[in-house]
Amino acid sequence: MNIDPRSHVPIYLQIAAGIREAVAAGIYRPGETLPSLRAMALDAQVNPNTVQKAYDALAREGLIYARRGKGLFVADQGTASAQTRAHETVRRAFDQGVRTGRAAGMQADEVRDIFEASLGNSAETGKHA
Amino acid sequence: MKWVLWREYRLNRLIRIVGAVLMLLPYVFVLIGLVAAHWMSERPAIGAPSPPNPVLFVGGAALYSMALSLLTLTLLAGNAFAGERADRSAEYLAYLPLSRLRRLAAKLLLTLGTMVSIWGFNILVLLVLYFILLATPSAAPSVKPDDVLIPLGLFALSGLIMFSVAWLVSSLQSSPTFAVAAGLIAPWLLALALQGAAFLFDPEEFGFIVVIGYAVAALLLAVACFSTGTWYYLRRVEP
Amino acid sequence: MTTTTDTKPAIELLGLTKRFGRTTAVDDLSLRVAPGSTFGLIGPNGAGKTTTIKMLMGVLTPTLGLARALGIDAEVEPLTLKQRVGYVPEAHHMDRWMRVREVVAFCRSLYVSWNEDTCREMLDRFELDESKKVKQLSKGMLVKLSLVLAVSHEPELLVLDEPMAGLDPLAREEFLDGVLRTICERGQTVLFSTHSLDDVQRLADTVGILHGGRLLVHRNIEELLATTKRLRATLTNGRVPDRLPDNLIWQRVEGREWLVTVGEFTEETAQRLRAEEGVGHVEVIDLGLEDLFKDFIRGQRAVS
Secondary structure, eight states, X not given: OOOOTTSSSOHHHHHHHHHHHHHHTTSXXXXXXXXXXXXXXXXXXXXXXXXXXXHHHHHHHTSEEEETTTEEEEOTTHXXXXXXXXXXXXXHHHHHHHHXXXXXXXXXXXXXXXXXXXXXXXXXXXXXX | OHHHHHHHHHHTHXXXXXXXXXXXXXXXXXXXXXXXXXXXXXXXXXXXXXXXXXXXXXXXXXXXXXXXXXXXXXXHHHHHTHHHHHTTHHHHHHTSSOOHHHHHHHHHHHHXXXXXXXXXXXXXXXXXXXXXXXXXXXXXXXXXXXXXXXXXXXXXXXXXXXXXHHHHHHHHSSOHHHHHHHHHHHHHHHHHHHHHHHHHHOSTTXXXXXXXXXXXXXXXXXXXXXXXXXXXXXXXXXX | OOOOOSSOOSEEEEEEEEEETTEEEEEEEEXXXXXXXXXXXXXXXXXXXXHHHHHHHTSSOOSEEEEEETTEETTTOHHHHHHHEEEEOSSOOSOTTSBHHHXXXXXXXXXXXXXXXXXXXXXXXXXXXXXSBXXXXXXXXXXXXXXXXXXXXXXXXXXXXXXXXXXXXXXXHHHHHHHHHHHHHHOOEEEEEESOHHHHHHHOSEEEEEXXXXXXXXXXXXXXXXXXXXXXXXXXXXXXXXXXXXXEEEEEEEXXXXXXXXXXXXXXXXXXXXXXXXXXXXEEEEOOHHHHHHHHHHHHHHHO
């Protein structure tokens, strides 16, 4: 897990996002355990308290749940909920893009062209969900 | 404590080596002299001087050895506190749970131990010579106890001054060289001062005043310097 | 704003002041660090970080005020404090002629609570050659050795003074890993001073910014990042309004662009600014720790 300490996104949110993406991608499946606090802290090279915060946030979201003495598990609806979140994130990014375009005086067609080009690029790099 | 002592022992390794050399050097010279004299005595044609008295010769070496050991003593004392400051290991030690008292005790033990060994060795030699003289009085008829005791007394008093002044100056600042120099110069300055004072006040009892004055001053100075140096080192907060 | 808990703080500084002649190196510094947390002390060179740490460890006498670690005042019980606090310095002055195993043995003999297994494990992990002399060790290995010595006696508080200064990136990562491991395993309190804001972000829960011996801010990092924002405003008249925003940290005017960094930011702050006469478009910018830090320092410099 790569954390960017320079980003203005708090680290615990970066970790939470990273885990969410991993769940959405199927790296962690419902019913499976997440890495321990210690393992994640060492992997991301951050304070375990920060990882705890990330896990707490994900638990509140319902993505993961804790079982006493057994660790943290991905919730059954985990994958679905993570994907919903992913949709949300993409929608917000598109909204921002459209707003920026409008503010710069672009027409709907111009914005659409840019979107299609961007979609084409990602297809070439072969990124699968 | 064992490790603290070991550290002091290793820290002063060079000085101990110098000390060993200084201790043995007079004996080496005497040995060479005796061998040379023996060689020359076998060749009367060369016109050799009269052979030296081995007892006196070796006895003289013992006294020289003890005189030279005062340099070793001053080196040890001068290096005691200033050395650690100079190489900054004092800064490292400052953060360890090691009391100043323990460190000081180790330094004192090392210095005392070294001096006891050197003086012990030489006094042993003198004792052996003494027993030889008892057995064969003709060997060195002109030797009196004072011939040994007075120099020993002088060395001991001077040693006290040199040690305590070097100890004090070492504790006050961070140059071992300066501390050693101070220790080496101190007895001469004292003697000079006493000579001057004695001359001013009573030129007739000159020698007596200088000697007594030296003894008293040496003891007072030693106590004052040693206790001040010790107190300052124990109380100081900065490394 | 300090993070307060009901339990005794691991570190407590009360009005801590240090003057060297005319210079004030540390000025009325007060703060508390909760046990189990990691506190990052950041500040430019000469801000007083090392001086503060020295007073905490009892190697320097405060002019005023006091410093307590684990409830122990270093002026009163220095040896007890040193038994329970692990320290990693910026510059390493262990005896250069000693071998690694001799340094370890020397330290082991001094500490009551030495854990040989921890020591062994860390020496192996860092791949420190026991037979090497200290003078043969690279800076990275020296720092790692210092960490081993600091951690092996199981301290409740770990104090690190710019530990990663001058380390190559790999050594930094290995050192960081070592520190994180000990935090994970033992959950002790950690205080570290640093220039590197990346390290602060990774390691610290709370952060304190020190400048000119004064503590500018002491806050949980996330809170700090969330409540400190930079506003970019257009000055329609080219003039700054008379009423400046509250909690102003720093500002700069360049032509019609007005940058102002504020603390305790809420939407209201932005709205109030928009409502001001002479202020046009206002944009809210999130700040990373580095920019935040720079703005605090620049703001202080502008004041003094």
